[in-house]
Amino acid sequence: MNTDVFLIGSGQTRFGEWWEKGIRDLMYEAIDGALESAPCTALDIDTVIVANMIAERTNAQAHLGALASSLLPHRPPALRVESACASGAVALHTACALLESGRAKTVLVLGVEKMTDVPPAEVSTALMGAADSEKDAPCGLTFPGIFGLVAQRYMFEYGLTREQLNTVSAAHHRNAVANPFAQFRAEIPAEKISQSPKVADPLCLLDCSPISDGAAACILSTAFESDMKLAASQLASDAVSLTERESITSFPATKKAMEKALEEADTDRSSISHIEVHDCFSIAAVINVEDLGFAEPGRGIELYEQADPVPTINASGGLKACGHPVAATGIKQLIDVSKQLRNSGNRWGLSHNFGGACASCGIHILEHIHV
Amino acid sequence: MNTDVFLIGSGQTRFGEWWEKGIRDLMYEAIDGALESAPCTALDIDTVIVANMIAERTNAQAHLGALASSLLPHRPPALRVESACASGAVALHTACALLESGRAKTVLVLGVEKMTDVPPAEVSTALMGAADSEKDAPCGLTFPGIFGLVAQRYMFEYGLTREQLNTVSAAHHRNAVANPFAQFRAEIPAEKISQSPKVADPLCLLDCSPISDGAAACILSTAFESDMKLAASQLASDAVSLTERESITSFPATKKAMEKALEEADTDRSSISHIEVHDCFSIAAVINVEDLGFAEPGRGIELYEQADPVPTINASGGLKACGHPVAATGIKQLIDVSKQLRNSGNRWGLSHNFGGACASCGIHILEHIHV
Numbered sequence A, B: 001m002n003t004d005v006f007l008i009g010s011g012q013t014r015f016g017e018w019w020e021k022g023i024r025d026l027m028y029e030a031i032d033g034a035l036e037s038a039p040c041t042a043l044d045i046d047t048v049i050v051a052n053m054i055a056e057r058t059n060a061q062a063h064l065g066a067l068a069s070s071l072l073p074h075r076p077p078a079l080r081v082e083s084a085c086a087s088g089a090v091a092l093h094t095a096c097a098l099l100e101s102g103r104a105k106t107v108l109v110l111g112v113e114k115m116t117d118v119p120p121a122e123v124s125t126a127l128m129g130a131a132d133s134e135k136d137a138p139c140g141l142t143f144p145g146i147f148g149l150v151a152q153r154y155m156f157e158y159g160l161t162r163e164q165l166n167t168v169s170a171a172h173h174r175n176a177v178a179n180p181f182a183q184f185r186a187e188i189p190a191e192k193i194s195q196s197p198k199v200a201d202p203l204c205l206l207d208c209s210p211i212s213d214g215a216a217a218c219i220l221s222t223a224f225e226s227d228m229k230l231a232a233s234q235l236a237s238d239a240v241s242l243t244e245r246e247s248i249t250s251f252p253a254t255k256k257a258m259e260k261a262l263e264e265a266d267t268d269r270s271s272i273s274h275i276e277v278h279d280c281f282s283i284a285a286v287i288n289v290e291d292l293g294f295a296e297p298g299r300g301i302e303l304y305e306q307a308d309p310v311p312t313i314n315a316s317g318g319l320k321a322c323g324h325p326v327a328a329t330g331i332k333q334l335i336d337v338s339k340q341l342r343n344s345g346n347r348w349g350l351s352h353n354f355g356g357a358c359a360s361c362g363i364h365i366l367e368h369i370h371v
Helices: A023-037 A064-069 A087-101 A120-130 A143-158 A162-176 A252-265 A282-291 A301-305 A318-322 A326-344 B023-037 B064-069 B087-101 B120-130 B143-158 B162-176 B190-195 B252-265 B282-291 B301-305 B318-322 B326-344
Strands: A006-012 A047-051 A078-082 A106-114 A198-200 A213-221 A228-237 A272-276 A348-355 A360-368 B006-012 B047-051 B078-082 B106-114 B198-200 B213-221 B228-237 B272-276 B348-355 B360-368
Touching (some): A006 A023, A023 A106, A047 A064, A047 A087, A047 A326, A064 A078, A064 A106, A064 B228, A078 A087, A078 B087, A078 B228, A087 A106, A087 A213, A087 A326, A087 A348, A087 A360, A087 B087, A106 A326, A120 A143, A143 A282, A162 A301, A162 A318, A213 A326, A228 B064, A228 B078, A252 A282, A252 A348, A252 A360, A272 A326, A282 A301, A282 A348, A326 A348, A326 A360, B006 B023, B006 B326, B023 B106, B047 B064, B047 B087, B064 B106, B087 B106, B087 B228, B087 B326, B087 B348, B087 B360, B106 B326, B120 B143, B143 B198, B143 B282, B162 B190, B162 B282, B162 B301, B213 B326, B228 B252, B252 B282, B252 B348, B252 B360, B272 B326, B282 B301, B282 B348, B326 B348, B326 B360
Parallel strands (some): A047 A078, A047 A106, A272 A348, B047 B078, B272 B348
Antiparallel strands (some): A006 A213, A006 A228, A106 A213, A228 A360, A348 A360, B006 B213, B106 B213, B228 B360, B348 B360
């Protein structure tokens, strides 16, 4: 970062099925929480960036930048960004650029998704917009199908067993018990994961992150300070279609973004104490910790087999147990990392958010200062 | 601008009904044109920003940043931005911030929309996402309806006649004859405008910009120079719902963005020789020239009643005659302003792009240097 950008406030709704709340209500609740925790007032917000993926289909609502702006008394300039399930990270990145450019001093970054008002089939179609609609979707693939293929291939290449994979969702559910904002706060024994209904072989229902409503908001600022400084914000892209990939058991966009993020933060991987990774499906979590460099290829599962892995992985409960209102996730991950750093007193934490089958990836490194 | 940002290349498809082309084909054609005209190669592009509003509904395709990135050999980081019909301007603004922050050196900004593959009713519903889905849409309003109300009220307040309003679309069609990229290149006598089928009284079919396919691309750079420098990039927001407005015959977001843009460019209104304004409906053009300060309230039509207005207004043909693939429009406007400045040898030009009923507005001022 060429300027000090501080995370000065944050708020979120609990993720879940909020049938009695509209998209505006969810946004308002997250904004309110963020302002409540920040040293600034609403009038200090000079730009609003909204992350959203599917409201055009599920809520007939585009133009969410202006809509969120109109929840503030002075209606500051606003825009919406989207990069499928990485929309949250991309919004944070856009905010960093606006702050570093000097165009903004205090930015509200808000991720929101209201997914449960339409039938699940409609949500699946909308989410499939993250894939290639000319090359992959016409084959009948859905995202559980795509990650089913990924898991099949990973098991073939590395010998991962179904029983081993169970440890991923089990760990995420165990972690979520302590998180009041998580959609599912029940411990689930590992063996129950593979006993849940099959969705896309070998993936079962409990390998999949749920459909959720929710919003999460961060206030980033160069004008106000806090103990949480953004040390790196990096994006990377890859081919959207699986047919253009060399491998489906490793995601180069994560590797590229991670390399650039470590360089930008001027730190090393071993200094990072807490990570939140994008576990849209259990197999993705395994691949992510490998691509981030915390495990060798094929050995990511070993981190999940440890009781206290270093770094901590998805201590919030991850997408699986917290819920996954897609564009809110990347922002909620950063909030969770900040909480973990404050609790542990450690210095470095990282959030990893991807879209599609990691056709876009955003990584943020947070530095806890004055420790 | 706190850094010199140059427009170093641009390209666009002709806007129209391109049933034989997909969204990827349109993007490719615009990118190809932009690279062809630029002093850089594809490999110099370090970030891609895609403006798109409705592809999630009309093409089942989100994630257009990554999709566009994968059309380049090195798949640079990418994101999509949206602010309804102002998406193009918002994408240019985001590019400016990335360039000024130093995060990017050469950015491809691409607007695309593929609107004619689905029935018009579906397009109308998708476009209505630019309005407030909780407050305005449930009343049965569509955008022609919203601007029909605006026109009714404007006529009531200022005595504008239906015959006077005819001059707007007639001028835009006359201008488009010379523009090879315009969807409609036929002159239409003024009296024919109000003889076309009534859409939303007093607006007729020929008061309304069409449904179009198309893409437009600009390459903005701090690493390469050209004779076209961005002098200002400003956004402003307003309430999305009409029910939260004090007036519907003037759009404060235009005024706010214009004031900031003139200040940023350090120039005055009278120096500007060419403007492209957002004439989604004829009445909008009249209001825009007033809000931009080129005419007094109620007297915008007088500029259209002159044979050679100063500044020139929508010399390209505007949205009415060029077509309006919504997110491509703001980028195509900047390209047109650059062409007009090169032709005239003048120094200052301006593009004005709005979303919804101007709930978001983006203004860019271009400076033609070495004149």
